[in-house]
Amino acid sequence: MAGLRYIEEVVTLALDAKLCNGCRQCTMVCPHAVFELVEGRARIADKGACMECGACSRNCAPGAITLKPGVGCAAAIINGWITGGEPSCDC
Amino acid sequence: MSECCGPGQPCCGGVPAAVYDYGPTPYTVGQVDTFAGPVPQVATQLSPADARGAVRVRMGIARNDFRVRPGLYAVGRPDDSSQVLVTANYKLSFDTVRSQLDGRDLWLLVLDTNGINVWCAAGKGTFSTSEIVDRVRDVRLEQVVSHTRLVVPQLGATGVAAHEVRAATGFSVVWGPVRADDLPAFLDAGMKATSQMRRVEFPLRERAKLVGVELSVLWRRRTLVVAAVLLLILAATWKLAPALVAPLLTTILVAVLAAVAGAAVAPLLLPWLPGRAFSLKGAVAGLLVITPAYYFVFGVGSVPLWGWGLLAIGVAATSYLAMNFTGSSTYTSPSGVEWEMRRAIPLQALGAVAGVALAIFALVRG
Numbered sequence: 001m002a003g004l005r006y007i008e009e010v011v012t013l014a015l016d017a018k019l020c021n022g023c024r025q026c027t028m029v030c031p032h033a034v035f036e037l038v039e040g041r042a043r044i045a046d047k048g049a050c051m052e053c054g055a056c057s058r059n060c061a062p063g064a065i066t067l068k069p070g071v072g073c074a075a076a077i078i079n080g081w082i083t084g085g086e087p088s089c090d091c
Numbered sequence: 092m093s094e095c096c097g098p099g100q101p102c103c104g105g106v107p108a109a110v111y112d113y114g115p116t117p118y119t120v121g122q123v124d125t126f127a128g129p130v131p132q133v134a135t136q137l138s139p140a141d142a143r144g145a146v147r148v149r150m151g152i153a154r155n156d157f158r159v160r161p162g163l164y165a166v167g168r169p170d171d172s173s174q175v176l177v178t179a180n181y182k183l184s185f186d187t188v189r190s191q192l193d194g195r196d197l198w199l200l201v202l203d204t205n206g207i208n209v210w211c212a213a214g215k216g217t218f219s220t221s222e223i224v225d226r227v228r229d230v231r232l233e234q235v236v237s238h239t240r241l242v243v244p245q246l247g248a249t250g251v252a253a254h255e256v257r258a259a260t261g262f263s264v265v266w267g268p269v270r271a272d273d274l275p276a277f278l279d280a281g282m283k284a285t286s287q288m289r290r291v292e293f294p295l296r297e298r299a300k301l302v303g304v305e306l307s308v309l310w311r312r313r314t315l316v317v318a319a320v321l322l323l324i325l326a327a328t329w330k331l332a333p334a335l336v337a338p339l340l341t342t343i344l345v346a347v348l349a350a351v352a353g354a355a356v357a358p359l360l361l362p363w364l365p366g367r368a369f370s371l372k373g374a375v376a377g378l379l380v381i382t383p384a385y386y387f388v389f390g391v392g393s394v395p396l397w398g399w400g401l402l403a404i405g406v407a408a409t410s411y412l413a414m415n416f417t418g419s420s421t422y423t424s425p426s427g428v429e430w431e432m433r434r435a436i437p438l439q440a441l442g443a444v445a446g447v448a449l450a451i452f453a454l455v456r457g
Contacts, residue, residue: 003362004293004361004362004422005367005422006367006422006423006424006427007367007368007424007426007427007430007431008427010424010426010427010429010430011424011426011427012424012426025253025254028245028248028266028284028289029245029248029266030289031245031246031269031289031290031291031421032290032291032422033286033289033290049422050424051421051422051423051424052424052425052426053214053249054249055213055245055246055248055249056248058248058249058250058251058252059248059251059252059253059254061252061254068425068426069249069425070425071214071418071425072417072418072420072422072423072424072425072427072428073415073417073418073423073425073428074369074414074415074417074418074428074432075415075418076418076425077425077428077429077432078432087425
């Protein structure tokens with residue numbers, strides 16, 4: 001996307017290809033084209049583009065995708081620090 | 092899930108989720124009879140009132156009452172073979188969707204997301220599997236259509252599990268395009284999305300819209316009160332401590348410039364500012380905006396010591412403001428934002444404290 005990329009090294013996305021059933025849901029729901037299908041199995045093609053929205057893991061019926069989903073928002077994270085709970089944008 | 096936290100999105104506005112009177116529905120133009128009873132038919136042309144409402148939302152006025160009654164709507168004269176499009180009851184989303192469907196015959200299933208857009212509501216769990224399941228049952232969709240397909244906007248996938256919707260209702264989810272503007276092309280292609288329709292971008296046009304909302308804070312009552320108080324303090328200073336007038340005026344100038352740099356310049360210049368961290372981009376934007384102003388106010392080589400202190404505070408503030416724009420962006424991961432914050436906040440605090448100390452030291456010394 002027009003050179004706009006964020007801090008990539010800390011992304012929590014992981015895929016257990018052994019569990020993948022090739023349903024393609026992850027390739028459809030990802031807004032940043034992180035996944036591709038190779039020989040009927042999903043593969044992470046661009047992990048650094050992941051924004052951890054969690055659409056892929058929610059739609060992965062066999063549970064092959066794991067990540068820590070959440071809001072990429074400073075105000076939400078500060079809220080989480082203050083309340084000691086999960087980051088939330090109920091500001 | 093980003094984009095939700097920013098002032099550009101209504102989920103931060105504290106929208107009440109309780110009982111809500113939806114009021115008149117000027118967007119309906121008739122009704123269509125089905126086996127499940129009459130279904131209101133919506134206009135596919137937006138009215139001047141719709142356009143005015145959109146402007147009011149962008150300016151930060153009218154927000155809480157900007158929702159549509161949830162339920163099933165007809166577009167054109169749909170029948171039992173017509174597609175069902177799912178959307179949120181945020182009026183701007185609803186308006187964008189229906190205005191793209193002019194001349195088509197379709198069903199529109201509006202979920203109750205408390206007047207919040209699809210992506211944001213999906214992240215918050217109101218645009219969800221259970222809301223779709225409940226709404227499909229509530230409108231008795233299986234009596235309205237004879238097929239089992241729901242077109243759900245792709246950005247709803249954060250809150251909706253297609254396989255769970257299918258298990259609970261028998262309806263299978265077809266992921267629609269990210270942008271409602273792509274709906275006509277998507278439908279014409281036999282409900283096939285191109286890879287471009289699946290991508291979220293963050294173009295200048297989008298960023299400019301968000302900046303408009305961020306700057307709308309300038310004409311809120313609170314801002315005007317602060318401005319009035321500042322004028323009073325300024326007048327008092329003029330009388331009591333004339334030596335402090337210049338630092339005070341500079342402080343106000345730096346505060347305004349930092350706000351503009353953090354809330355407008357950094358978002359607009361996002362791709363061209365160096366680094367990936369928004370805090371770094373913001374610090375650079377602060378320098379880019381405040382330094383030329385200093386040149387005009389003080390000239391080259393004659394910035395007073397307290398002026399350097401104010402500059403440090405201004406750059407720290409700009410960096411912090413820009414960092415908060417992560418919430419309005421469409422590509423920042425929470426892990427990345429936290430990583431950035433743990434490094435940037437101590438530096439911002441250091442810059443601000445050092446700036447304050449320097450300015451006070453310089454002024455006390457005279």
